[in-house]
Amino acid sequence: MKAIVVHEFGPPDVMKFEEIATPEPGEGEVLVRVGAVSINRGFDVNARAGNSVHGHTLPFIMGVDPSGEIAAVGSGVDQSRLNEHVNIRGMARCGSCEGCKQGGRCSLSRPIGIKAPGGYAEYIVVPDFQARKIPKNIPFADATVVCRHASAAFSEIYTSQIKEGEWALVMGAAGALASFVVQLAKLKGAHVIAAAGGEDRLEVAKGLGADHMINYRTQDLEQEVRKITSKRGVDVVFEHVGKATWKTSIRILGKGGRLVTCGATTGPKVGVDIRHLFSKQQTILGSTMGNVAAFDECLTLVS
Numbered sequence: 370m371k372a373i374v375v376h377e378f379g380p381p382d383v384m385k386f387e388e389i390a391t392p393e394p395g396e397g398e399v400l401v402r403v404g405a406v407s408i409n410r411g412f413d414v415n416a417r418a419g420n421s422v423h424g425h426t427l428p429f430i431m432g433v434d435p436s437g438e439i440a441a442v443g444s445g446v447d448q449s450r451l452n453e454h455v456n457i458r459g460m461a462r463c464g465s466c467e468g469c470k471q472g473g474r475c476s477l478s479r480p481i482g483i484k485a486p487g488g489y490a491e492y493i494v495v496p497d498f499q500a501r502k503i504p505k506n507i508p509f510a511d512a513t514v515v516c517r518h519a520s521a522a523f524s525e526i527y528t529s530q531i532k533e534g535e536w537a538l539v540m541g542a543a544g545a546l547a548s549f550v551v552q553l554a555k556l557k558g559a560h561v562i563a564a565a566g567g568e569d570r571l572e573v574a575k576g577l578g579a580d581h582m583i584n585y586r587t588q589d590l591e592q593e594v595r596k597i598t599s600k601r602g603v604d605v606v607f608e609h610v611g612k613a614t615w616k617t618s619i620r621i622l623g624k625g626g627r628l629v630t631c632g633a634t635t636g637p638k639v640g641v642d643i644r645h646l647f648s649k650q651q652t653i654l655g656s657t658m659g660n661v662a663a664f665d666e667c668l669t670l671v672s
Contacts, residue, residue, distance in 0.1 A: 372490035376428045378419030384431075384489075392486070392494040394443035399500050401455060404437040404509030406488035407517060407545075410634065416483045423480050433481055434517035435488025436509040439500065446497045454509070455500040456516040457481065457493065458664070501664060504672040514545060515671050516664055521631060521656070522549035523663035525607055526557065528656040529629045533558030535604035538594060538621065540614055542579060543570035546631065550607050551577045559605075562597060564590060564614075585614065594621045602626060612636030624649045631656045 370391040373384045394400045408414075412433040415421045436456040442448060481487045481495070503512045525546075531537055537554045541547045542563035554561050555578040562581045563574035571582040583593045594603060602623030608615065609632035618628055619641065626649065645651060 370491040372430050374428050374430055375417055378417065378425070378427075381417070383417065389490075391492050394441055394446070394494050396444045397446060397497050398443040398494050399439050399446060399450060399455075399497050400441040400443075401435065401437045401457065401493050401495065401500060402440040403432075403435045403488050403491060403493060404454075405513045406432040406435040407513050409433050409482075409517070411632065412480065412482055421480075421483050423483050426484050429483060430486045430489050431482045432488030432490070432493075433483070434513050435493060436503065436512040436516070437488075437493075440492065442497070450497070450500075453500075454503050454505050454507075454512075456503050456512050456664075457488065457495050458499050458501060458516075458658075503668055507668070507672055511671070512668075515667050517658075518545045519549045519667040519671075520663040521546055521658050522553050523667060524658060525550055525629050525631055525656045526553045527663070528654050529605045529607070529627050531557050531559050531605050534560070536560045536562065536598050536602075536623075537605045537607065538562045538564060538603045538618070539574070539579070539607045539609075540564050540618065541566075541609040541632070541634065542574040542582075544609060547607065547609050548573065548577055551579050554605075554607075555579075562594060562603065585617075590614070590617050591621050598623070605629065608632070610635050612639050615639040619645055619651075622649065622651050625651070627652045627654055629654045629656050 372387055372389050374387050375383055377383050413431045416431055419425055439450050439453045442450055479485050537559045539547050539550050542551055542565045551561055551563060551574055561579045563579035564583045564585050565571050566586045575582055581597050583590055602621050604626055606618045606622055606628045608618045608628055608630045611633035613635035
């Protein structure tokens with residue numbers, strides 16, 4: 370099969386288009402013919418450069434969120450799964466820990482595309498339970514984006530515990546992940562302020578339902594938020610940008626506010642003035658991929 374293989378860390382030209390052996394499914398595994406896979410900054414770009422927080426493995430095949438069709442099954446897998454359309458969960462799960470048994474997070478997971486072969490290939494082998502069925506009316510490319518980013522957005526919304534009538538600021542609001550957060554926050558009945566670095570991106574956020582738009586490259590973000598919220602600040606900041614906007618994101622949280630972080634595009638190392646945290650009783654929360662229930666709910670909404 371054809372695959373893009375990385376043998377050394379570096380710029381894009383370290384990715385090599387090669388002919389390699391097609392993997393065969395073992396016991397409890399399925400072989401998936403890849404129909405679509407995304408380019409994921411947080412995983413693919415950092416892994417290629419050798420900066421992944423998940424560690425380093427060489428050589429490797431990138432691609433954390435492929436969707437496709439089951440082409441073959443190993444022993445112990447129901448034959449009826451042949452030709453089933455599936456999306457592959459981004460973490461190779463063990464299937465036996467308490468997290469896996471309860472549909473939650475696997476304590477022994479390995480990220481595909483970094484420590485397990487990913488979707489930048491014609492085929493990929495994964496455990497049967499990792500290949501989640503998707504409706505055949507959803508194109509593979511759409512399924513890849515929805516299953517990866519929409520389920521992560523569900524996790525952010527759940528983590529934030531946002532309520533109807535609260536104010537939410539979504540940073541990087543036109544990005545793949547944040548654009549889902551905008552829509553889900555609106556479904557929760559929140560007042561949504563979208564912040565992005567370009568007018569075209571703000572128009573996208575507006576089309577997704579954002580109530581207010583701020584260009585943080587040409588406007589004073591903190592001043593604009595305080596103007597919109599009558600100086601009280603927001604209840605929740607969904608922070609996807611990182612270092613460049615972190616200080617402002619903290620300052621514009623109101624009393625009892627929650628900052629949910631799920632991205633570090635402009636840098637992972639930030640400072641915190643803890644006086645803001647204890648005097649305003651604020652909370653900083655981390656969020657990552659959604660669980661299986663979030664995955665299934667996303668597909669239900671789309672289909």
